[in-house]
Amino acid sequence: MAERSEEVKLLGMWASPFSRRVEIALTLKGVPYEFSEQDIANKSPLLLQSNPVHKMIPVLLHNGKPISESLVILEYIDDTWQNNPILPQDPYHRAMARFWARFVDEQIYVTAMKVVGKVGEERDVAVEATRDLLKLLEKELVGKNFLGGERLGFVDIVATLVAFWLMRTEEVVGVKVVPVEMFPEIHRWVENLLDVDVIKKCIPPEDEHLNYIKARMDSLKLKSVQ
Amino acid sequence: MASEQVKVIGAWASPFVMRPRVALNLKSIPYEFLEETFGSKSELLLKSNPVQKKIPVLLHGDKPVCESSIIVEYIDETWSTSGPSLLPSTPYDRAIARFWASYLDEKWFRSLRSILKAEGEEEKKAAIAQVEEENSFIEKAFIDCSKGKAFFNGEHIGYLDIAFGSFLGWLRATELLSGHKLVDEAKTPSLSKWAEQFCNDPAVKPVMPDTAKLAEFAKKIFAKPPA
Numbered sequence: 001m002a003e004r005s006e007e008v009k010l011l012g013m014w015a016s017p018f019s020r021r022v023e024i025a026l027t028l029k030g031v032p033y034e035f036s037e038q039d040i041a042n043k044s045p046l047l048l049q050s051n052p053v054h055k056m057i058p059v060l061l062h063n064g065k066p067i068s069e070s071l072v073i074l075e076y077i078d079d080t081w082q083n084n085p086i087l088p089q090d091p092y093h094r095a096m097a098r099f100w101a102r103f104v105d106e107q108i109y110v111t112a113m114k115v116v117g118k119v120g121e122e123r124d125v126a127v128e129a130t131r132d133l134l135k136l137l138e139k140e141l142v143g144k145n146f147l148g149g150e151r152l153g154f155v156d157i158v159a160t161l162v163a164f165w166l167m168r169t170e171e172v173v174g175v176k177v178v179p180v181e182m183f184p185e186i187h188r189w190v191e192n193l194l195d196v197d198v199i200k201k202c203i204p205p206e207d208e209h210l211n212y213i214k215a216r217m218d219s220l221k222l223k224s225v226q
Numbered sequence: 227m228a229s230e231q232v233k234v235i236g237a238w239a240s241p242f243v244m245r246p247r248v249a250l251n252l253k254s255i256p257y258e259f260l261e262e263t264f265g266s267k268s269e270l271l272l273k274s275n276p277v278q279k280k281i282p283v284l285l286h287g288d289k290p291v292c293e294s295s296i297i298v299e300y301i302d303e304t305w306s307t308s309g310p311s312l313l314p315s316t317p318y319d320r321a322i323a324r325f326w327a328s329y330l331d332e333k334w335f336r337s338l339r340s341i342l343k344a345e346g347e348e349e350k351k352a353a354i355a356q357v358e359e360e361n362s363f364i365e366k367a368f369i370d371c372s373k374g375k376a377f378f379n380g381e382h383i384g385y386l387d388i389a390f391g392s393f394l395g396w397l398r399a400t401e402l403l404s405g406h407k408l409v410d411e412a413k414t415p416s417l418s419k420w421a422e423q424f425c426n427d428p429a430v431k432p433v434m435p436d437t438a439k440l441a442e443f444a445k446k447i448f449a450k451p452p453a
Contacts, residue, residue: 053329053363062318065318067318067321067322067325068325069324069325069328071324071328072321072324072325072328073321075320075321075324076317076318076320076321079317079320079321080317091299091300091303091304092286092289092291092300092304094299094300094303095291095296095297095299095300098293098296098299099291099292099293099296102293102296103277136277
């Protein structure tokens, strides 16, 4: 792996799970990068130019070339910097890792958003639906330290969305979506994650994060009342 | 390991099912196609994909692989020495291919279906305009990715060709039903040429559903219930 003069820049947002997962991957691999905090309400020309299709963060710029979509970025990082691999080597296990990553983003995330966004009975339904999906993750963790097995892997990095976003919304929403009695493996896994330096370093600081989540929820509530 | 028996659980009309079939054909891997009956799910499907209960599922020996684009990557990685690579050779080009494949599944196909679901002329016009705008992005992507060659993947059909090409049946059926051309020489010259080459490929022809047959099927599944 030849040393190159690399310019790695991440257009991201401090409270976004999709942005933070890219930071975890870069940090895990020891890749130095410049972080550029983006204002989503007021998108920068660089962001619009780098991701004209979705106009969303995160965007990774590697020597000026943009890569968008967090899962695509994670695979790119793994492809480009081969130390501390994130994805398994074996094709079947790679397919499983990709499958579970999509499951987290396309199913858990979408359903969990409704827990925050809805109230009353609709929220209860969303909580139940989220728990049904989490039960599958719970099953995957039996006998493993991480979703990736012995070590942190692709699915763990993606599923930090569950550990440090979904589970943090519980405080703000006032609903135990992921009670320890129902999800002992997930709780054990979160503890394992918190033992990993890279994770500790790359997740948003808890207090600030909780305040942010609360403020967003309040603004969502205001919007639904108007 | 690579020589274990391969099966694909799917259905003729599904563009997602077409993807692993084209990939296996390109790699000259024989497989058994297990056709699901529309409206019901077989025990094998439910056992192989208990999480989503969706087709396609690739069974390699007794191992199930789910999600069409994940299956295509699996096929490419498992039979890496058979035939040309389906994914581009550089990490950046691979990222671009994955980005567009994701876009097609998450945005484009939904936009296409909106044309068929549209109620009234206004809605239909808006849906068509949306798809045409998205097609212009894809036309540009083709020019960037193909670098002057016949396919998104260059000289040979690859991951992104398979991703978009598998939607061509539904694209043509939608054109037929809506009476409006979406991909043609005038609007999307590069894609129009690419589509013809893709559809004529021997790996694609046997699994591309017939446009008229798909249109009939689409009419059935998008039929509005009586008011």
